[in-house]
Amino acid sequence: MRKLALVLTPSLLATGPALAASGPFVSLSNTNFVVLLAFLLFIGVLLYFKVPSLLGGMLDKRAAGIQSELDEARTLREEAQSLLASYERKQKEVQAQADRIVATAREEASIAAEQAKQDLDSSIARRLQAAEDQIASAEAAAVKDVRDQAISIAVATAREVIAGQMTADDSNRLIEESIKDVEAKLH
Template structure:
């Protein structure tokens, strides 16, 4: 309250009303009338305790700002915790992704090794089958050549025997063959 009184006194002391000409304390002097109205206005404000209400409202506003700041700090700390948790989860997810990629790479390498082995086994089977076919074809060719040689030799022997054998020799061979068959049947 004392501050307000000093402020009003300083305002009056520096007022341009003192610079006006003529009697200052007259109701015809507008400066004096304005000064009186101003003082009455300030008095009414002091009577109605407006400065106290303004101070109270400013205190309430300061308390509201303080609580908003406290809430902001709390939210900031909570956001930091969420950020740390998110970064931890992101790191775990990255590690899991790295493990999955590494596992997939190992499985791909293993599949490639198995594929190579399968190809080697398949080639070996095909080579063995080809060799078996070649051996079979060779045996067949040898057998065919032998059968042909036997057939040619038999034909040649028949021709030679037919040319050298007489009718009497042929009858004797037939009789010997019949006798041999009878002996074996009995």
């Protein structure tokens, strides 16, 4: 700062002879001189109260604060990068696990589909067998009904034929023979 004051003072004094032509430079009525005195007094007060060292200390303190903030930011950045790498690893692991789950689910679905197909085939086979059994049973019942009907018709026809050909004497003779057969079988 003193160097600055020494550099500024000769340059201000050098302008003095140019202004001296209008009057004496070292005079309180000369505004340039008054400004020079006020400036020098201001610089002196600043130096007396050690303002440059205070400003330097404040700037050093601010620089140290900025440096600590930069260090903290660098630390935070490193932590963020490690967290990011950790999350990326976890994401890859989760993606791999999800892929395994999907593959397992697809495999289980195909096994379940195959099992369902086999169950459907066996169900269809059982139903076809049951239907064939029902058809055979219905066919047997129909044949039995037809036979019963034919027997009934044949018996009725035979009764009519026998009744038409039989006389009262033949009827009495058959009844007596039947009674004798029953007595012989019972005794």
